[in-house]
Amino acid sequence: MESDIERAGRLILASKYVVGLTGAGVSVESGIRPFRGPGGLWTEYGEPPMDGYQRFLANPKEYWEERFIKRSGYRKQLYETFEVAKPNPAHYALAELEELGVLRYLITQNVDNLHRAAGSKKVAEIHGNFSKLRCIQCGSRYGREEISLETIPPHCPRCGGIIKGDGVMFGEPIPSDILRICEEETSKSDCMLLVGTSAFVYPAAGFPQEVKRRGGALIEVDPYETGLTPFCDVSLRGKAGEILPQLVDYIKAKLQPGESST
Numbered sequence: 001m002e003s004d005i006e007r008a009g010r011l012i013l014a015s016k017y018v019v020g021l022t023g024a025g026v027s028v029e030s031g032i033r034p035f036r037g038p039g040g041l042w043t044e045y046g047e048p049p050m051d052g053y054q055r056f057l058a059n060p061k062e063y064w065e066e067r068f069i070k071r072s073g074y075r076k077q078l079y080e081t082f083e084v085a086k087p088n089p090a091h092y093a094l095a096e097l098e099e100l101g102v103l104r105y106l107i108t109q110n111v112d113n114l115h116r117a118a119g120s121k122k123v124a125e126i127h128g129n130f131s132k133l134r135c136i137q138c139g140s141r142y143g144r145e146e147i148s149l150e151t152i153p154p155h156c157p158r159c160g161g162i163i164k165g166d167g168v169m170f171g172e173p174i175p176s177d178i179l180r181i182c183e184e185e186t187s188k189s190d191c192m193l194l195v196g197t198s199a200f201v202y203p204a205a206g207f208p209q210e211v212k213r214r215g216g217a218l219i220e221v222d223p224y225e226t227g228l229t230p231f232c233d234v235s236l237r238g239k240a241g242e243i244l245p246q247l248v249d250y251i252k253a254k255l256q257p258g259e260s261s262t
C-alpha cells in the first residue's frame with residue numbers, strides 16, 4: 001500500500017506550482033520554541049497584547065528600550081536563540097526542493113532567517129526578519145549595523161521616518177511589498193506544502209484556504225493536528241526535520257537524473 005510520504009510526493013510531482021508555507025514548527029529542531037501548543041512561548045507567557053503596534057506608535061522610544069536595549073521575558077529568550085540557531089534538515093530539505101525546481105516559492109511566518117541561511121532564495125518573510133530594521137514610512141529595510149542608535153527611536157536615513165524592527169507586530173499591517181508577493185504566489189499555486197504552522201494567524205492562514213478553494217492540493221507536515229488538517233489531502237505526522245528529508249529522497253528518486261520539475 002502507498003505510504004503517506006509516497007502520496008505526498010506523487011501529489012507534489014503532479015502539481016504545476018508548489019508553494020511552501022512554513023511556521024515556527026520548522027525551526028523547533030533548531031532549538032527555537034514555537035508559539036502555541038506544547039513548549040510554546042504563548043503557552044507559557046500568554047499571547048502578547050493585540051495592539052502592540054499601536055503601543056509602539058504611541059511610544060517608540062519605550063519600544064526601542066524594551067526590544068533592543070533592556071530586553072526581558074520571552075523576547076530576551078527568543079532573540080538570544082535566534083542569534084545562535086542554525087538551519088536543521090527541514091530547512092535544507094526545502095532549499096533542496098527549490099534547487100530541484102519542485103518548490104517554486106516559500107512563504108514563511110518565521111523571522112529567524114533560517115530558510116535563507118539554508119540556501120532558500122525565493123522566500124517571502126511575511127512577518128519580517130529579526131536581523132533587519134524597517135522604516136515605517138517608506139518601508140526601506142536596513143541591517144542592524146547600518147543604523148546608529150545614538151538617539152532612539154532612530155530615523156530613516158532616506159526619508160526621516162521612524163525605524164522599528166522588521167518583525168511585524170500584532171496590529172501592524174503586513175508590509176505591502178511582501179504581502180503582494182505572497183498573494184501572487186498563492187494565486188499561482190495548485191499545491192501548498194504546509195510545514196509547522198498552526199495556521200492560526202491571518203493573512204497567512206488564508207493562503208492555504210485560497211489554494212483549496214481553487215481546487216488545489218494541501219499537504220501538511222506537523223506532529224499534531226492543526227486547524228487545516230480537515231482540508232489537507234495528506235497529513236504527514238512527525239517532525240519536519242525527519243519527514244521532509246524523506247519526502248525529498250522520494251521526489252529525487254522519481255525525477256530522472258539531471259531532471260528538474262520545471
Ligand code: OAD
Nearest residue numbers: 023024025028034035036109196197198199201222239240
Ligand atoms: P505556532 O506556534 O502557532 O505553531 C507551530 C506549529 O508547529 C504547531 O502546529 C506545532 O504542532 C508544529 N510543530 C511543533 N514542532 C514541530 C516539528 N518538529 N516539526 C513540524 N511541526 C512542528 O506557530 P506559527 O503557525 O508559525 O506571529 O504561528 C504564526 C504566527 O503566530 C507567528 O509568525 C507569530 C505568532 O504570533 C508574529 O510574530 C507576527
